[in-house]
Amino acid sequence: MSTSTKQDAYAAVPDAQGRFGEYGGKYVSETLMAALSELEAVYAELSVDEKFQRELDDDLTHYVGRPSPLYEAVRWSDMIGGARIYLKREDLNHTGAHKVNNTIGQALLAKHMGKKRVIAETGAGQHGVATATIAARLGLECQVFMGEEDIRRQALNVYRMKLLGAEVISVTSGSRTLKDAMNEAMRDWVTNVDDTFYIIGTVAGPHPYPLLVRDFQCVIGREARAQCLAQAGRLPDALVACVGGGSNAIGLFHPFLNDEDVAMYGVEAGGHGLATSDHAAPLNAGTPGVLHGNRTYLMQDDDGQIMHTHSISAGLDYPGVGPEHSWLKDIGRVNYVVADDDEALRAFHTLTRVEGIMPALESSHALAYAEKLAASMTPQQMIVVNLSGRGDKDIHTVAQIDGIEF
């Protein structure tokens, strides 16, 4: 493929059916098809509407605190002795993660569509908190679906959502984690489709969600690209981001896809290791199938049942992945790799101690891989890591591993 046809290829997905090659699409029950068509039409109009874009930019600047800094981790890079590592500080956003870039965008869509109620699924609670936050600000009724298991792991975020006026609904079906919360949110949406907007937290779900969430998260990569040029006078050699559903990763990667010399690494949760079944790495160890409205790589058994997943970080504990990543994997533009629980935990401690930045356990997977990658590169080279969120929410988990009870 020549450069120009490749560039056309990145801009051409998803197609009108919401497909990224053979991935994506709209695999939902008929009841939701009209709502998805409406959302598609509204988004097609607003995404090119200057007033809407100004409203969004204004919120990103004054409410979220964008642009987020691109910070050179000097001491950490020195310690590794390889490539210079820059951190894209999404942890400094209001609510502490990249999730808010998307919830602000979708909540504005909800407002324009006249919806009075928003719902969301959440794993780590970051997307739930970001949704509850924007719902409080816009005066929208908000219910957040969260697996019983995650409610236990992320007690702090559960309470934050309640303080913000959201109702957190405990999901007790299936594996009681993120995928089941998403099932339950879909069921609620089917029931209340007239007055409810479903704010999906990642680049998964049926079309047009993977498209609009990508668009809202691309602010990360657009800023990072400009910051690299301004601060380092060059583009980076590599980008690294963790991949749960894949929203922070696509947000960083997408604006660089045409920069052919920029290598990209999406880091999945290796859990207890790919040799075990306790991980959440569908791109590394799964096969294509259909879940939550799109065709993508999944963790599934011989009968096509979705498998139990495991990760130390609730936000990566998901058996699927956004369909665009499946496509980017197949065409070879992005490398998908893993970091396991122990590696992520070590990276969490390292960054905290060496840079005074406490990363989310999700982001720690990206840091763990970046450390290895940097070590194989030279100090003349440069890596940008998406520091997708801050680690306050994970202190409880880390303390427990260290045997500390509060």
Add this chain to the structure above:
Amino acid sequence: MSRIAGCFQKLAEEGRTALIPYVVAGDPRQAFTVPLMHKLVESGADILELGVPFSDPMAEGPVIQLAHERALANGTTLSKVLAMVSEFRKTDSTTPVLLMGYANPVMHMGYRNFANAAVAAGLDGLLTVDIPPEEVDGINGELQRVEMDNIFLVAPTTPDERIARIASRASGFIYYVSLKGVTGAGNLDTVEVASRVGAIRRHSSLPVAVGFGIKDAASARAVAQTADGVVVGSALVNTMAEVIERGGESDAAIAAAASLLGDIRRGIDSPA
């Protein structure tokens, strides 16, 4: 003519409405399902709808979700469900059987493999909740090759112009989802159902069956005034689950389901 089309034609000639019970294959045990199917036919079922258990049954309410979980826990797979159909066919070659499930297990088996195995088992139709017309091209060719009916849902939210598009890809019958919600929900509006069934008939000559939210003789009877078929699922699944939960034997659970279905049959058939 397919077994499903033939069944609706015969009922239409007799002026009767098809009664279509839905149960989850393998719930609560794999050996339970084939005897249950026969008993449902004895109790007035015209067409049988078997739910294929899936780990993420997004369109189901709590009652049927639990049934899916029970069936998966005892190792029920799509292949085993097809084996149940095969077993049923040994002694019943007339009652149409369709599967209702989700895309992934069928896709994972492979559309071609599924079509071949399904026709060999004596299956008549497939309803895949999460394969709307937009995504159906891959599977429809395979189903048509083996002359298996592909049943589509029409929802309260489906615009009129979409109904024609759905109907053009459907065969057997059209399944009208009677409410905005999951299976077993309680917000059935029979006046609205009548108006929507009318809209479907303007775009399609296929029979129309109505399901989701029909739980007893009265609601079935109301829907039967306008529909060609009535689907009853959660009420049956729940009746059986309650018997089993109380420590009842399989026979007692099957008898309870048969008794409920019999009531519904009499409700539908009683003169207006």
